[in-house]
Amino acid sequence: MPKKEIGKFSVSYMQILDETGKVDTKLEPKINNKDLLAMYRWMVLSREADQRMINMQRQGRIGTMGPSTGQEAAHVIPAYLMNEKDWFVGAFREAGARLVRGETIAQALLFYxxxxxxxxxxxxxxxxxxSIIVGAQTxxxxxxxxxxxxxGEKDTAVVTFMGDGATSEGDFHxxxxxxxxxxAPVVFICQNNQWAISLPRHKQTKAETIAQKAIAYGIPGIQVDGNDPLAMYVASKEALDRARSGGGPTFIEAVTYRLMMHTTADDPKKYRTEEEVDEWKQKDPLPRFQKYLEGKGIWDAKKEEALVNEIKSEVDAAVKEFEDLKELPAEACFDHVFGTKHVDIEEQRMEFLDDQKRGTDNA
Amino acid sequence: MPKMNMVQAINLGLFQEMSKDDSVVVLGEDVGVDEGVFRVTAGLLEKYGEDRVIDTPLAESGIFGTSIGMALAGLKPVCEMQFSGFSYLITHQLEGHASRFRSRSQGDWTVPLVVRMPYGGGVRAMEHHSESREALYATIPGVKVVIPSTPRNARALIVAAVRDPDPVIFMEPKRSYRAFREEVPEEEEVMEIGKAQVVHEGDDITVISWGAMMRPTIQTVDKIGEKLGKKVELIDLLTVSPMDSITITESVKKTGRCVIVQEAPKNMGVASEIIARINDKVLMYLEAPVKRVTNYDVVTPYFGRETNYFPTPDRIYRAIEETLNF
Structure with missing residues (x-):
């Protein structure tokens, strides 16, 4: 038997709106102005909420949180394209997508x-x-x-997110x-933000792209500029359409960058240079999208200022809502161990309540 | 009532639940065409088709992790770990997710699923095929661990497990799979998860066991009656977690003496937990220290010497006698 080539595979990369705001008109999707403005608004809201939460963590008003600043295009756009029947199975760095899916900022604050x-x-x-355990949610x-x-549910897709770090986990594979x-009608979106806490992408895998991992599983995969809202729109729509029409799963590697820390508990200066961060700031999806909207004549500095003010008040209101919340019942954990009551748990609930009542009288 | 072995009895339970409820699906390695390596899923593929009886790729976390997703989406997956020794790959999905969705979402999301796994030794199998690690799973809040001991209770409990609103680890004593037959009713029979069963009533001593150890324990208890004329109250634990403290402590209150027989090693075992509960509730009723008959705290030996390590009728007899004479 001769030795011969029995398979040949390739990986595509897609970018439509580059970092300077230039559009590839051949690939440019037709999106109506209402949708464009709505997507932009979600991205700006996500960024503002993110920044506010980092500040609140610094002030001790919430606990540790994992910012998604810089990655808004990679998760807000696909979430915007999802409909009510679609399922969202996230990891923990898709804050903007969660807002699109109906979560409130006050709820996010409560979670954090x-x-x-x-x-x-x-x-x-x-x-x-x-889902905090890396990759398990996939x-x-x-x-x-x-x-x-x-x-036999028609027109329904499941969208799941993970980071570049997750692609080393067994569960992902x-x-x-x-x-x-x-x-299965699943859209896998990998937000490859270049860093898994302190581990750079090149130490995560020797593979040239993460997208190519899909090939091994017989799944269509593509690498997309994850900071390009238009490319994310096209790739997500194609994947969602495929899933909804019975065409099976798709894997999207969204190349993006985590502009902030992994969580508020680490200091990125320890493992990466400021030059690198500055370089990626030039590729930030927000100003890029803004330029695109300006180019289409549907956005200007005045509108931007009005939006920023409006969003700041929206976040202010959410923070107030969160801080005005009544104290939550301390014994809530006993309510949801099992679907049926169990005598041991109820006994321990009574012990707990008794201990709470006694307080700190001896210590 | 037809007589059947445990394999047939569990199979009957699965057959009936699948016919009643089309959200019940079975998945695992070789559960379809091959009918499971112990044939517990025999005939299911033929009857219910490959959408409901799924031969999966060989990946335990994958089987269990996708089962979690199915359960979240309204199905009732009954997944099989071919042997409990391969189940440790699911522990992160079990501890990290299956056990937590209810609490994490305050009841919005739940994971009603069953993980069946043959466990325990005594069948001269290779390494990793003979352990009893029920205590490992029993430490996880939000998870139920059920271990039947006979064909009849295996059938009644698998039905309860399928209908349970929470994740159930269903550990099947493989040594008992075909060891004996018992009458099992064709019509529906369900036992309550979380309840132990008093198999024999008695006033002199309480003996507690579960799973495959119930058989040597029953034999010994009979002998104790014949030889020593003592009446043993024998309890089959059936659910390891959440444990039925009441049945245990009520019995010990009455007898004042207790012996626990456990196939697993001694350290940190279910027997230790039973003793703790006796200590909490009925310490002052005790006439003698509670004794444990267990495996030793060694790595489960290869099958060439495994029989020397399990609790034997002789060891059980001695423990009961010593406790009675204390």
């Missing part, structure tokens, strides 16, 4: 301040709570995708593999 109530969202929203998405297919075998 350490209360499960921040995750409460009626099932109809089909939006799962934040398998949940595939299981949901299986259920969608099994129930198992998820892609199961999704491929089952042809």
């Amino acid at each position: 301040n350490g209360f499960e109530e921040g995750n409460k969202k009626p099932k109809e929203y089909r939006t799962l709570p934040v 398998l949940h998405a595939v299981g949901i995708g299986y259920a969608v297919k099994y129930r 198992e998820a892609l593999n199961f999704a491929g075998v089952w042809q």
Whole structure:
């Protein structure tokens, strides 16, 4: 038997709106002005909420949070394209997408301040709570995708997010593999933000692209400029259409950059240079999108100023709503261990309440 | 009532639940065409088709992680770990997610699923095929751990597990799979998860066991009656977590003496937890220290010497006798 080539694979990269604001008119999607402005607004809101939360963490008003500043295009745009029937299975750096899916900033603040109530969202929203264990959620998405297919639900996709770090986890590979075998209607979006806390992308994998990992599982994969709202729009729409029409899963590597710290608990100066960060600031999706809107004649400095003011008040109101919340019941954890009451848990609830009442009389 | 072995009994339970509720799906390695390596899923593929009986890729975390997703989306997955020794790959999904969705979302999201896994030794199997690690799973809040001991209770408990609103680890004593037959009713029978069963009533001593150890324990208890004329109250734990403290402590209150028989090693085992509960509630009723008959705190030996390590009827007999004579 001769030795011969039996497979040949390639990986595509897509950018439509470059960092200088120049548009590839051949690839430019037709998006109406209302949608363009709405997407931009969500991105600006996400950025403002993010920055406010970092400040609040610094002031001790909330706990640790993981900012998504710089990555807004990579997650807000696909979320904007999702409909009510679609499922959102996120990781923890898609704050803007969660706002698009109906989560409020006050809820996010509650979550970051350490209360499960921040995750409460009626099932109809089909939006799962934040998943902190890296990569694990991708398998949940595939299981949901299986259920969608099994129930014969039409026009329904499952969108799951993960970072570049997650692509080293076993669960990520198992998820892609199961999704491929089952042809589950799942859109995998990897926000490759170049850093997994202190580990740079080149130490995460020797592979030239993350997108190429899809090839091994028989799934269409593409690398996209994740800071380019238009490219994210086109790639997400294509993937969502494929999933909704029974065409199976898609993998999107969104090349972006984490402009802030991993979480408020680390200092990026320890592991990366300011020059690198400055370089990526030039590729920031927000000014880029702004330029595009200006070029289309639907945006200007005055509108920008009005929007920023409006959003600042919106965030102010959310912070006030969060800080005005009544104290939450301390014993809530006993309510949700099992779906049925158990005598041991109820006994411990009584002990707990008794201890709370006694307070700190001896110590 | 037809007599059947445990494999057939669990199979009957699955068959019936699948026919009642089309949200029940079965998935795992070789559960379809091959009907499971122990044949517990025999006939299911033929009857319910490959959408509901899924031969998955070989990846335990994948099987369990996707089952979580299915459960979140309204299905009731019954997934199989081919052997409990391969199940440790699911522990991060179990601890990190399955056990937590309810609490994390304050009841908005729940994960009703069953993980079936044959566990325990005594079948001369290779390494990783003989452990009893129920305590490992029992330490996780939000997870139920059920271990049947006979065909009849296995069938009634698998039905309860499928209908349970929370994740259930269903550990099947593989040594008991085909060891004996028992009458199992064709019509529906469900037992309550979280309840132990008093198998024999007695006043002199309480003996507690579960799973595969129930058989040597029953044999010994019979002998104790014959030889020593003592009446043993024998309790089959059935659910390891959440544990039925009441049945245990009520019995010990009555007898004042207790022996626990556990296939797993001694350290940090379920038996230790039973003793802690006796200590909490009925210490002053005790006439003797509570004794444990367990495996040793060694790595589970290869099968060539495994039988020397399990609790044997002789060891159980001695422990009961010593406790009675204390």
